[in-house]
Amino acid sequence: MAPQTPAGSTTSGPTTSPQDLVRMVQQLQTRIQQLESSNQQLEAQVMAAPVTGNSGYKLPPPASYNGKDGNVQGFLTQAKAYLRFYIRQINTEPDKVLCMAGFLKGDALE
DSSP: OOOBOTTSOBOSSOOOOHHHHHHHHHHHHHHHHHHHHHHHHHHHHHHHSOOOSSTTOOOOOOOOBOSSSSOHHHHHHHHHHHHHHTTTTSOSHHHHHHHHHTTBOGGGGO
8 A cells, every 4th residue: 555645645656855866866977987988998908809700801892872872771781881890990980981981972972
């Protein structure tokens, strides 16, 4: 049975004080900072790890996109796969943009 208030009406459950909410937000912010730090460490480990397992395989670049074919989703899928495969060589956002811009032709460049 739900607890009753002094006036005799029922409540749906315990209430949380503003101080409790502030404490919860601070704990969540601390946890986010910890996770971001851990993520940075893992990314650094991935970048420093030796490359193995691709047996010299090279992923072909995405087909050029001219903006008229209507297959932007296919181009984006190929582009994402290419950038993930070559993450060590193309690892900054500006490098990714420059790399993919080289595959745009015609109306897609406007």
